[in-house]
Amino acid sequence: MGIRYCMNNPDHPIPDSIRADAVFCSQKCGWQYRNRKKATETKEFQKIERDLYTNYRIIKDMLQKDISEISKDTAIVLGFNLSCHTGILGIDKLKGIAEFKLFDFSYIIIGDRIKFKKT
Numbered sequence: 348m349g350i351r352y353c354m355n356n357p358d359h360p361i362p363d364s365i366r367a368d369a370v371f372c373s374q375k376c377g378w379q380y381r382n383r384k385k386a387t388e389t390k391e392f393q394k395i396e397r398d399l400y401t402n403y404r405i406i407k408d409m410l411q412k413d414i415s416e417i418s419k420d421t422a423i424v425l426g427f428n429l430s431c432h433t434g435i436l437g438i439d440k441l442k443g444i445a446e447f448k449l450f451d452f453s454y455i456i457i458g459d460r461i462k463f464k465k466t
């Protein structure tokens with residue numbers, strides 16, 4: 348069998364004394380690898396959570412001001428992430444328009460406008 352290398356650090360050879368299916372050279376490398384992976388995943392989840400919250404706040408603030416429609420550009424400047432929602436309520440196949448759910452709100456994108464409402 349050839350030399351095996353550590354999944355945490357490809358510069359680390361895996362000693363022959365470690366079991367054949369091992370992917371790390373040491374426990375320490377295993378912990379480092381899993382901790383790094385977990386931290387990366389946590390960051391990705393937190394980014395999605397932040398984007399959902401920002402979208403929610405923007406829609407809520409607009410509806411409180413009786414504004415139910417803004418331009419995509421304005422939405423983006425405000426921090427709205429057009430692809431961050433909590434589901435799809437429906438699709439108008441003829442018009443090619445999806446109604447996106449965002450907790451108890453929904454929005455549709457028509458041309459360069461975003462229209463939202465409370466569901």
Ligand SMILES: [Zn+2]
Binds near residue numbers: 356
């Ligand atoms: Zn290692």
